[in-house]
Structures are given as C-alpha cells and as structure tokens.
Amino acid sequence: MAEVKIEGVKKYFGDVKALNGIDLTIEDGKFVVLLGPSGCGKTTLLRCMSGLEKLTEGKIFFGEKDVSNHAPKSRNVSMVFQSYAVWPHMKVYDNIAYPMKIKKFDKQEIKKRVMDTAKLLGISELVDRYPVQLSGGQRQRVAVARAIVLEPAVLMMDEPLSNLDALLRVLMRSELKKLQERLGTTTVYVTHDQVEAMTMGDLIAVMKDGVIQQYGKPEDIYHKPSNKFIAGFIGSPQMNFIDVEVKKNDSMHLLAPGIDVECTPEMSEKITRGGFSKLIMGIRPENIHHVADKNAIPIKGTVYFSERLGAETIVHLKAGDMRIISRIAGDEVFEEDTPMNMYVPPSKIHLFDPESEESILD
Secondary structure (H helix, E strand, O other), X not given: OOOEEEEEEEEEEOOEEEEEEEEEEEOOOOEEEEEOOOOOOHHHHHHHHHOOOOOOEEEEEEOOEEOOOOOHHHOOEEEEOOOOOOOOOOOHHHHHHHHXXXXXXXXXXXXXXXXXXXXXXOOHHHOOOOHHHOOHHHHHHHHHHHHHOOOOOEEEEEOOOOOOOHHHHHHHHHHHHHHHHHHOOEEEEEEOOHHHHXXXXXXXXXXXXXXXXXXXXHHHHHHOOOEHHHHHHOOOOOOXXXXXXXXXXXXXXXXXXXXXXXXXXXXXXXXXXXXXXEEEEEEOHHHOEOOOOOOOEEEEEEEEEEEEOOOEEEEXXXXXXXXXXXXXXXOOOOOOOOEEEEEEOHHHOEEEOOOOOEEOOO
C-alpha cells in the first residue's frame, strides 16, 4: 500500500493536451475514482500512474519514492483492464498464478496465495476450469484475482465492469468495493459511469479536457458542485439549468418565465459582491416537488409529458420556452397540457456565473 502524489503532470500527444497540469494526492488505502466523459484524460492519467505512458512534464510519487521514470514492473502496481484479458489456454489457477511465476515465487507460496485469493473472491471451486467455461462475472473475478495476488502497493482498474450486463454490474460494484475495504489497498478506478463513482469511491476526481475540475467526497461532488459541468454530469436526470435575470426592488429576485425567486441573504450577498445582472440557476429534478413545502418557491407551467416508471415519475414541465424536469417518488398520474405548479426549497438552488460557469454559492 502507498500514498500516491501527482505533481504538475502533463501528457501531450503532438498538439493534443491529454493531461494539462494534474495535481492530485491519493491517501494510502483510499478508493479513488477518476470520473469523466470520453476523452477527458482519465485513462491517460491511469496509464501515466502505472508507467504505461511516459510523462511530458511533472512527477509521480508512490510514498516518498519518485516513480516518474520507472518502468511498470518496478512500480509495484497491478491493473485490471476493460477486457478481462485472461489466458484462454490456461486454467483459472494458472491465470491467477501467472504473475507470480514470472517473478519466480516459490511453488508453495504460489499455491497458498492463489488459493487464498480465489477464496477471497469466491472462485475456489473454479480453479480447475478454463475461462471459456466461466461466465462474464466469473472471468472478471479471475482478472481481479490475478491483479491482487501480488499484493500491489496500488491497484488500478480501467472501466472493469463496462462489459458486464446491468444486473451483474450492480453485484460486482458492491463486491469490488467490499474487497478493497478488506484488502486496504490504495485503489484508482476509472469510469464514465456516475453511479459507479458515487457508490464505490471514497473520493472522486471529476475530469474534463485533461484537467481535474473537482476532487472530493461523493456527497460534496453531488451537493456542492464547483461548476456547471460537474452539476450537469452528476445526477440523472440531469440538473435543470435556467437563465435568470437579477432584479432588485425592496429585495433581490431572480426572474424567469414562471419563476420568481426571492433571494436568501447568502444569495443576495454573493450576487451583489459579483455584480451579476444575469445568472444560471440550477435545480436537481429530485428537489422539485408537486406538493408545496414551507417557504418553497413555486414554478408555474404546464405538464408537457410524464414518464411513469413505477417507483418514480418523471414530469416534464413547460414554463415559457423552457422544459423543467422533476423526479417524483411513486407512481403518479399527470395529465398532459394541464396547468401545474411545482415547488423547490430555496436551499436546493444552485447559482452559476454565466461567463465562467463557476458556482457562486460555494
């Protein structure tokens, strides 16, 4: 196990800036998720950490050791890839044992570690089978077993669940997280799936265009996004973004078709300090309700469309030229083209600078 420290890392492919100045500290034993859309640089960062890519600039430390120019084999890391990459001609036992054989471990030590690791992952009864005789989930466990059998200082996973079906992904999410907790191995996990990131990570680094946009606990990423990109990327359905005008009479108000928000003292202070006349207001669908709470702000509109999903109902409300989406618990019936008020608590409103798209409330 080791702390991982990344300082000023850049990686360019010609004129393409895949990583453009990464600073990140991963504490020993933490499960950190690199999250972002395709092309954001998350896999490139993982490959730089593993030694599979050479840095353009910057340094990487494992503990106190500078490994920036070390080959992968001298970094004491293991990797689980998107493809299972298990040897089809080898039985499960030999697949797991392979990295130990390469390093010329004693046969008894190999047997002990292989069987202990197989037991840990619940595949002891599969060690005499070939990969073709295994399900996708079982092959993924073999790949994980092969990665952890060497007891690496850092375990790296590059979208390891993307080839599994939806139900198996849910099962494997919990199993991988529990496994990491038992092992206590510093783990870096790459995914574009926000659900995986939110449910598995101790910490999440959200990336865009080769830069880390925000690094923090899942609840902070969700409740206090630092900019509009993060606010829109995390959450499903996506956060509603509404262009509002700032008007001040006796008190400060944010106005849009069907919406009149009287600003809280905190909002007023931040808006005044920034000198804003226009803002982008963000509201998560799950924070918009069809029953008024105390001090809730009404959103007036017409039901455009509703999606009854059984456990919840997604309502599309048309307010002027805007479409505002609400996620309501339960199987509710809403007639299309009927006038309707929705309500949002002032504490659940996010405000973003329309120029920089940075949050002004955090």
